[in-house]
Amino acid sequence: MKYKLIFRIAKALLLARLKQTTVAAVGVTFSIMMFITLLGFMTGLNDLLDGLILNRTAHVRLFKEIKPSKTQPIDLSGEYKNSYNFIESIKSGSTRKEIYNSGAIMQAISKDDRVLGIAPKINAPVFFNDGNVEITGVINGIDVDKESKLFYFEDYVVKGVSADLKNVSNSIILGKGLAEKLLTKIGDVVVITTSRGDRFSLKVVGFFQSGILELDKVQSFASIATTQKLLGKSNNYLTDLQIKLKDISLAPELAQEYANIYETDAEDIQTANSQFETGSNVRTIISFAVGITLLVVAGFGIYNILNMMIFEKMDSIAILKATGFSGKDVKRIFLVIAISIGVVGGALGLVFGLLLSMGIDQIPFNTASLPTITTYPINYNITFYIIGGIFSLITTYFAGYFPAKKASKIDPIVIIRGK
Amino acid sequence: MSELILEAKNINKDFHNPVTINVLKNITFTINKGEFVSVTGKSGCGKSTLLYILSTMDTDYEGDLLIDNQPMANKKEGELAKVRNEKIGFVFQFHYLLNEFTALQNVMLPGLKLGKYSEQEVEYRAIEHLKKLDIEKLANKRANQLSGGEKQRVAIARALINDPLIIMGDEPTGNLDKKNSDIVFDIFKQLTLEFNQTLLIVTHDNEFAKKTERTIEMEDGKIIKQ
Numbered sequence: 018m019k020y021k022l023i024f025r026i027a028k029a030l031l032l033a034r035l036k037q038t039t040v041a042a043v044g045v046t047f048s049i050m051m052f053i054t055l056l057g058f059m060t061g062l063n064d065l066l067d068g069l070i071l072n073r074t075a076h077v078r079l080f081k082e083i084k085p086s087k088t089q090p091i092d093l094s095g096e097y098k099n100s101y102n103f104i105e106s107i108k109s110g111s112t113r114k115e116i117y118n119s120g121a122i123m124q125a126i127s128k129d130d131r132v133l134g135i136a137p138k139i140n141a142p143v144f145f146n147d148g149n150v151e152i153t154g155v156i157n158g159i160d161v162d163k164e165s166k167l168f169y170f171e172d173y174v175v176k177g178v179s180a181d182l183k184n185v186s187n188s189i190i191l192g193k194g195l196a197e198k199l200l201t202k203i204g205d206v207v208v209i210t211t212s213r214g215d216r217f218s219l220k221v222v223g224f225f226q227s228g229i230l231e232l233d234k235v236q237s238f239a240s241i242a243t244t245q246k247l248l249g250k251s252n253n254y255l256t257d258l259q260i261k262l263k264d265i266s267l268a269p270e271l272a273q274e275y276a277n278i279y280e281t282d283a284e285d286i287q288t289a290n291s292q293f294e295t296g297s298n299v300r301t302i303i304s305f306a307v308g309i310t311l312l313v314v315a316g317f318g319i320y321n322i323l324n325m326m327i328f329e330k331m332d333s334i335a336i337l338k339a340t341g342f343s344g345k346d347v348k349r350i351f352l353v354i355a356i357s358i359g360v361v362g363g364a365l366g367l368v369f370g371l372l373l374s375m376g377i378d379q380i381p382f383n384t385a386s387l388p389t390i391t392t393y394p395i396n397y398n399i400t401f402y403i404i405g406g407i408f409s410l411i412t413t414y415f416a417g418y419f420p421a422k423k424a425s426k427i428d429p430i431v432i433i434r435g436k
Numbered sequence: 437m438s439e440l441i442l443e444a445k446n447i448n449k450d451f452h453n454p455v456t457i458n459v460l461k462n463i464t465f466t467i468n469k470g471e472f473v474s475v476t477g478k479s480g481c482g483k484s485t486l487l488y489i490l491s492t493m494d495t496d497y498e499g500d501l502l503i504d505n506q507p508m509a510n511k512k513e514g515e516l517a518k519v520r521n522e523k524i525g526f527v528f529q530f531h532y533l534l535n536e537f538t539a540l541q542n543v544m545l546p547g548l549k550l551g552k553y554s555e556q557e558v559e560y561r562a563i564e565h566l567k568k569l570d571i572e573k574l575a576n577k578r579a580n581q582l583s584g585g586e587k588q589r590v591a592i593a594r595a596l597i598n599d600p601l602i603i604m605g606d607e608p609t610g611n612l613d614k615k616n617s618d619i620v621f622d623i624f625k626q627l628t629l630e631f632n633q634t635l636l637i638v639t640h641d642n643e644f645a646k647k648t649e650r651t652i653e654m655e656d657g658k659i660i661k662q
């Protein structure tokens with residue numbers, strides 16, 4: 018009952034000044050709209066740029082690096098435990114690039130419920146023979162299905178079919194840049210020389226474009242079996258295990274853990290690509306700063322309009338107080354006005370923000386290095402809408418609080434005497 | 437036998453800008469139920485100041501004020517607002533109505549604030565009061581479309597809505613012509629006679645004062661005759 022009355026009085030005062038209150042609400046609408054659009058667009062862009070690398074990168078990568086052994090025989094000897102030893106010119110021994118016992122490791126890791134999936138890989142440096150010239154390149158032996166599932170491989174195959182890698186024997190998918198260098202088209206045969214000097218002919222079944230030009234000039238893909246054959250290795254030879262986690266933030270921890278358990282080298286994505294996060298963070302901070310600045314400006318608009326309204330409605334406030342409304346009631350009335358402006362303006366802002374985002378989402382955006390993107394990227398994350406909504410309420414509350422407090426302190430005698 | 441409605445004991449009031457002036461000096465009097473009291477005196481003698489204190493809007497004074505045998509000292513702002521809402525009706529010289537509302541809504545507002553009756557009942561009672569004052573035709577007109585005399589009658593209806601113990605007026609006829617003043621006076625008279633309503637009216641109009649049952653005369657912040 019009591020609140021109903023306060024709402025009713027607030028509504029009457031608001032409608033009596035409809036034009037000004039509309040202007041105030043439009044201010045809020047505009048700022049929330051820009052806030053939503055800006056964050057959606059910026060985050061969309063962030064996701065896209067991050068995706069370039071992150072989609073294609075394992076969260077944890079297990080591999081064997083060829084390097085000198087850390088422990089030399091003398092370290093194992095108990096006799097010299099308390100002595101220093103100096104050994105010069107240590108060379109890498111007969112360490113292999115292969116991950117030992119890879120099948121068992123894969124099985125064990127895929128059972129870990131922190132892990133989303135694991136894809137094996139063989140890294141094979143080769144020469145592509147183009148007439149007399151030899152072009153250096155890399156063949157990645159991959160499991161097409163797992164690679165597609167975890168790293169969106171098929172999205173990046175711009176010509177041909179990725180599944181042909183496993184269906185057509187001795188087939189290869191070339192990086193776009195590499196294919197251009199070799200002047201090949203689909204169905205052609207390319208000749209490669211392995212590091213051991215063996216020559217093979219492979220059939221081109223597709224082109225691959227990662228969006229990163231340097232990579233596309235050297236990378237190519239073949240099936241695991243084909244690659245093992247090229248290298249003359251057995252069918253359990255693998256050089257890399259690429260692990261994707263459910264929670265990317267666990268990567269450094271798990272990399273450590275796996276490195277210890279499986280006695281391999283391990284690299285986590287944060288270490289490998291630290292620069293990307295920095296860029297994303299800066300863009301997000303800028304968007305928030307601009308959005309909040311807009312909101313604060315809108316808040317001042319509300320503040321001004323309420324102050325003006327209170328100045329105009331002094332008489333009404335005096336009457337209300339004389340007839341038994343307390344300072345608290347008066348304060349509530351003006352807070353209700355402010356928050357109504359915030360709620361209506363904010364809600365419209367969210368709707369228009371969504372519409373504007375959807376509009377931007379329709380604008381064509383084609384670039385050679387991003388084959389999967391056709392329009393400007395937008396992120397429709399619900400959190401932005403929640404933050405925008407909450408912020409519009411908070412700003413209007415504070416913009417309304419001080420004028421409302423002033424109104425509650427108005428002394429009716431001064432007004433009644435002054436008339 | 438007569439019931440005490442309002443009691444003022446040794447009320448003193450000073451203004452301090454810039455020099456201290458003692459505007460009210462030892463004001464002491466009582467008002468009983470059903471009395472129609474007028475307060476007169478020269479301009480500047482402190483009539484309005486006294487009325488603002490009696491109406492609980494001004495709390496900056498010395499002395500004791502009892503309304504309905506309740507001391508008003510040490511009451512909080514919210515509690516005083518409640519006293520005004522429940523027990524005091526106001527009529528001012530300038531007809532203070534809320535222009536955003538109709539005449540009927542203006543009358544209803546203090547009733548809705550009190551919350552003793554449902555909205556339908558408050559509306560019914562408001563219309564009854566408007567009828568009593570012969571202005572029920574104006575019920576749905578906006579306050580700013582009414583004439584001065586009409587506004588004053590709406591203000592009286594508003595003062596009546598919560599069945600107050602006392603109606604206070606600061607020169608309610610001061611801004612009206614002879615005919616309208618007479619109408620307002622007759623209404624007040626009728627309220628005391630028919631409904632035993634207590635009234636305390638500040639006025640400049642000696643004729644008006646003479647017609648009331650009792651007149652308190654003030655001079656220089658003191659009561660010289662009551």
Ligand SMILES: Nc1ncnc2c1ncn2[C@@H]1O[C@H](COP(=O)(O)OP(=O)(O)OP(=O)(O)O)[C@@H](O)[C@H]1O
Nearest residue numbers: 451452453459477478479480481482483484485486
């Ligand atoms: N806020 C104030 N500050 C200082 N002095 C004031 C203030 N309000 C009123 N006064 C003084 O108090 C005295 C009494 O004023 P008050 O309004 O009560 O007179 P009044 O009897 O109602 O006069 P009138 O018949 O003209 O309405 C006057 O001398 C006035 O100048």
Ligand SMILES: [Mg+2]
Nearest residue numbers: 483484485606
């Ligand atoms: Mg006066």
